[in-house]
Amino acid sequence: MPTPLAITLGDPAGIGPEIILGAWARLRADGRAPPAFVVGGPEVLRKTAEALRIDCPIVPIADPAEAFFAAAVGLPVLAGLDGPLTPSRPSPDGARLALASLQWGVRLTLAGDAVGLVTAPVAKSALAAVGWDFPGQTEFLAEACGRPWHDAVMMLAGPSLRTVPLTVHVPLAEVPGLISEGLILHKARIVAEGLRRDFGVLYPRLAIASLNPHAGEGGKFGDEEARVIAPAIAALQAEGINAFGPVPGDALFTPRARAGYDAALCMYHDQALIPLKALEFDEGVNVTLGLPIIRTSPDHGTAFDIAGQGVADPGAMAAAIVMAAEMAAARVSADA
Structure with missing residues (x-):
């Protein structure tokens, strides 16, 4: 890639620093590390590598363009943002560092100094305590890119499955009232375009999940399938x-079913995330579609309870880095 990826630090009290180091060391050893740099935290990362004995030298840089040369020595890290290392002890200072890294990373990516953004986990409650007013990083990124929140579509992706929750962080009791034909159409269009542009899937196949058991059983268990979901599928076609469905949730994720679609659009959070985490927990990637920038993230949280112990698996972070690089290459090809 002619431009490196930007990797945000995440909450320094969580597992972000150690999975960044572990992922980079693993990818470098395998010869798969793309050009990239971490946005801030050189001292946090250096102390983490030393404490956990991770073989990953830290190379402070002043400009993203230096990442190509610095990578020959170790992990390039932008200097200028830093803080103390306090594993498992989240603090306002740590939250401010996480937020500054995210803000700086978005600006660099929008400016073209980074080809894509990989975000390490943050703690929404810790960020809220320092003035954060977003449901999550996805919504923050949408606003930073000048897009309405509903244009930022969360897709969970792994080697054998991609899922999209149509409703995300809302109570389950509110889901039926939020599912609409317009919502399905809007997100399905963004997913189809994202698969074409960022994943090289020329003719995306979208499976649309049902809301109720047995797809409503002819109205016995609910009428949303006939009243809302089926008309949306017909409009997409x-x-x-x-697009096809509504597919009953208990049949959507069998091996045979997964071979028949490129992404499954699910009605609510757990319908999408339970199968993805069951099948791809150590390689699951959170991808944001619908934005002008590429953004990926490991599909797990800060794990404060195990931070600093050296037991966090860096597999999902490594997968997020590789997927961002692959998306960047696919987007260049699609836009050529």
């Missing part, structure tokens, strides 16, 4: 999008 009329636009030339290969």
